Amino acid sequence: MIGPPWLHGRFRNAGFRLTLPRQAILNIFAENPKHLSAEEVFLSVHKNCPGIGLATVYRTLDLLTQMGLILKFDFGEGWNRYELASEAIKEHHHHMVCTRCGRIIDYSDFMDKEVEFLKGLEAELSKKHKFKINNHQIHFYGLCERCQ
Amino acid sequence: MIGPPWLHGRFRNAGFRLTLPRQAILNIFAENPKHLSAEEVFLSVHKNCPGIGLATVYRTLDLLTQMGLILKFDFGEGWNRYELASEAIKEHHHHMVCTRCGRIIDYSDFMDKEVEFLKGLEAELSKKHKFKINNHQIHFYGLCERCQ
DNA sequence: CTGGATGCAAACAATTTGCAAATTC
């Protein structure tokens, strides 16, 4: 439950407190390098800290997203998923979503090619439409190996 | 309110009936070539046909999506949007979403290049991950001209 | 006629919010 020392500073600097629930929730992500829903985070954190409520989970996920510690994804399932930002940075990846079983597959192959292409496209779009692009989402939908 | 004759057949063939509410809702899309939310469709259709309920709007949007007459989008706003499929076919496009005002900008520039790139990427991903890709979503997020 | 389609209200599911009590610094 003891987080890295820089974490305290990171919260402090942003005017927030590094509370026990917040550490516990960050720990869940550290142990689970996957795309977790709020419900899943709640159930996991509940095992060790049964006191933590669902509302706190939602508030914390929101805070961590704002702070840039986790990333928020919407795979069109009807709810959101979150992933440790450091994981994403460690290995930039996009996602394929199985429309039958809901499995989410990360891929980081061909990423250089993809990033290069997107960078060019974003530059052209920005210029032509005077739209400042900050972010993108690319999802592929289909059937995973098991579901075909 | 009189739809093209092929519409009747299209419903008939799929085992459905072309009812007044369904025609009215399709009309809304024909008059509004944009990405409408269920709520927006409901409000629009309500002006001419106050009898049509929200549940019918949802059921109809679902049906039309299944029939392929409209396309369903999730821009991460917390609700879905729909667009006439024929519009999308007429001019294949992707979207840029302004994270400040929510405006959605279509772009169809560079589409050939983009489609070509995606086709190649999909082929490589399919092979490597044994994942059968049927569809993709690409959204750019940022600030529109007015919001910068 | 007759089954599919509708309207209404109630049910749902994910998320948010109000507020008093508990924590953090």
Added chain:
DNA sequence: GAATTTGCAAATTGTTTGCATCCAG
């Protein structure tokens, strides 16, 4: 000690469903 954060329950919001009635074919 002061202010932020929490837990709980109640409120919201987008969407779905049950069911009696209605309408298209």
